[in-house]
Amino acid sequence: MDVKKAELAVCAARPDQFPKDGLPEIALSGRSNVGKSSLINQLINRKNLARTSSQPGKTRTMNFYRIDSAFYFVDLPGYGYAKVSQAMRREWGKTIERYLRERKPLRLVLLLIDFRHPPTADDRAMYEWLAYYDIPVCIVATKADKVAKGKWQKHLRQVADALGAKEAPIVVFSAENGLGKAELWHTILERLKAAR
Numbered sequence: 001m002d003v004k005k006a007e008l009a010v011c012a013a014r015p016d017q018f019p020k021d022g023l024p025e026i027a028l029s030g031r032s033n034v035g036k037s038s039l040i041n042q043l044i045n046r047k048n049l050a051r052t053s054s055q056p057g058k059t060r061t062m063n064f065y066r067i068d069s070a071f072y073f074v075d076l077p078g079y080g081y082a083k084v085s086q087a088m089r090r091e092w093g094k095t096i097e098r099y100l101r102e103r104k105p106l107r108l109v110l111l112l113i114d115f116r117h118p119p120t121a122d123d124r125a126m127y128e129w130l131a132y133y134d135i136p137v138c139i140v141a142t143k144a145d146k147v148a149k150g151k152w153q154k155h156l157r158q159v160a161d162a163l164g165a166k167e168a169p170i171v172v173f174s175a176e177n178g179l180g181k182a183e184l185w186h187t188i189l190e191r192l193k194a195a196r
Helices: 036-043 088-100 121-132 149-163 181-194
Strands: 006-012 024-032 062-067 070-073 106-115 137-142 168-173
Touching: 024 036, 024 088, 024 121, 024 181, 036 070, 036 106, 036 137, 036 181, 062 088, 070 149, 088 106, 106 181, 121 137, 121 149, 137 149, 137 181, 149 168, 168 181
Parallel strands: 024 070, 024 106, 106 137, 137 168
Antiparallel strands: 006 062, 062 070
């Protein structure tokens, strides 16, 4: 997909700050530093619309990126951030849970997993939660350029088995070289079409 226009439209800390235009939304979830911002930048062919940070837990708002005035990518705060207070973590958790369960324009959650390592307990909990509430999900195995191609099948099995993911598609992805970009766009556009 050739994106003509992409902009950071809203940084929301509370539900009353979410966009009200009803455009469909594709949410990105994953632990801090898994590459959500890099994935958005790679998909839209921009270097730094979505700000990347070497400091996990930096994204503290839900960032809505309007794409070609057609839909939003929604970058959710990363989970597994150690340096954030328990109270703040609980507050974020409530807002994100409410968003995922109640948000009508939400079409798909991209659950990002670091392909180099087995899914964490947080990754497993997130996938189980999404599956329990029947929220459409696509698993994106990031940083695939750091894994030797000969080990991909082993790592894919590791992801699928750890998450118990039988139905959800898994896309092997690299923000560095664009690997998996076309496949991921196909999945996103299919969901956007199906939900019309």
